[in-house]
Amino acid sequence: MSVRTYQSLHTLVTRLRDDLNQRETESQKKVVNKPAAVLLIYAYNRTGKTRLSMEFKDAGKRKTKKNPGGNADTLYFNAFTEDLFTWENDLEGNSARHLQLNEKSKFFDALLELALDETIAGYLSRYTNFDFDIDYEAWKITFRKGEVENIKISRGEQNIFVWCLFMAICERMLDGHESYQWVKFLYIDDPISSLDDNNAIAVACDLAKILRRAASRTDQNGTPAPIKVIFSSHHALFFNVMCNEIGRTKEGEPRVTHKRYFLHRPNGEGAYTLRATEDTPFFHHVAALAELKAAADSGKLYTFHFNALRSIMEKTASFFGHTDISFCLKALASEEDAALYNRALNLLSHGKYAIHEPTVMGEDNKDLFRDILKDFISIFKFALPDLSGAKPAAAAAAPGPQTKPPHE
Known part of the structure; x- marks a missing residue:
């Protein structure tokens, strides 16, 4: 199992994008790597997974020869996504409680046109038992159970709702909705942090279906047009289910090309190490x-x-x-x-x-x-790895000119 060291998030992101993109030699125009459709990354909490996802997103918006306009290419879900939803408790009346959406975010592009309610409800019914109503003009969401309206849901239930909304957006994106034609990569970091094991397995299986669909996506002419995916998590069970679901061959579906990594910071700061886990999703326990x-x-x-x-x-x-x-x-x-x-x-x-x-x-x-x-x-005859003996990765090219990113 190879281990590589990266001195910064920038060089690590370059590696991940290389894994997902096909590269050719300049002289012979010969393919030098076969791209993966999905990257599965396991890392402990406080390793820097959220910052890595943001650096990946920012790298896609930098102005380069291939991207002179600095156009975004990554739809992402992480802790920042959850922050786009703010709870309003109606402290004065204590009755009109709702979840407020940040209408300035690109995440909600074309929300009015997507008709997500039915799709969200389909996912939500698998994990919980409350209902919701979206006020698209006021950018707010209210919740109810039975005849009781404007209820306050728990933080865990809120996270589940946000996740279901994101899954619904992913479905529309994969359907080819014009508002999401810019998406080339899907980056999902720790989607659910407060689920019990049963719901964790259910969510992982649902997510795996979306990722397999993204990897095998085609355009209107039947030409392959995959959305490349990076998934990262610190949740051992969730990660293992994802490895099993993405790795297995399913009848009638193309095989998903993927890579599995263990992301680590040996000293808790500074350099990152990336270790290929091959067919051993439980490597992180070792x-x-x-x-x-x-x-x-x-x-x-x-x-x-x-x-x-x-x-x-x-x-x-x-x-x-x-x-x-x-x-x-x-x-x-x-x-x-x-x-x-x-x-x-x-x-x-x-x-x-x-x-x-x-x-x-x-x-x-x-x-x-x-x-x-x-x-x-x-x-139990564990063969423990030497995580400190990682080989340094090749230096990445300097980033192109960068403009200040728009508010997302």
Whole structure:
């Protein structure tokens, strides 16, 4: 598995765009890479996924020889998209509550013409049980349940609604609506951050259908006209479902060419590493083990590391078809040690340990953590990667002239 290092988001974006675009040699006009239709990227929180998506979007608007007008080419969904919806609580009357849309955003281009209500409702009914009404003239949305109107929905329900609206826009874009002819790339970053596992799987399957359709899109003459896609997430289950759905061959559908990556920042700042995960969507768990091993070796262990170790052990047990970590513990050591490890993981992984205000482990707990981790890696024969040994990527060309981006 190759690992490349990128010193900036700009050089990383150049790599991702190269993966999606066909390149030729200048002298022989010979194709030097076969483009992928979809890139699937796994990264931990606070790696910089949102900033990467914005840099990708901004790169498409820079004025170059191929794009002298600086025209946008990326329709995206990320944390900024969710910020286009502002909740109005009617503090005076406490009754006319609604969600306000930012009418200045290009995201809502041709919203009046799209007739999205039915499509949004179709998606929304799969995940929740409230209804909505869109006032297109006032750019606002109200919600209701049964006969109760102007209800306040939760933040999670709001996020689900926004996501359903985005999926509806994607459908119109893939249908060839004239207002979205400028779209060449679709960038989706962490679409749903607060779903339970059942809804996460449902949303991932629905999204995969859209992405497969984007990858195999044709124009009115039947000529291939794919919308290239980048999807990134920190949600392990969501990412794994996406890998399975995009990777499998479906009867009557063309195979989707795609690449899978693990995006990492070894020091939490500075350079980025991009590692091809090939056919191993669970590679990120192995990478997490490598980070825990590095922390154990350095002695910089905090209480939240027990949470991380327990999470990996739970997923390992699930991989082997078992319901809890007792499967892993029984395999690690003697019955006495297994009981000790079980007590430690139960007690020390359930505290309210804030990663922003980390608590250093005591020396006894550090030794216990090292023993559990050592046995776990040894018994299950994990081959841990060296995430610090990445090869530097080739320097990217300097960006072309840039104008100040319009408000989106």
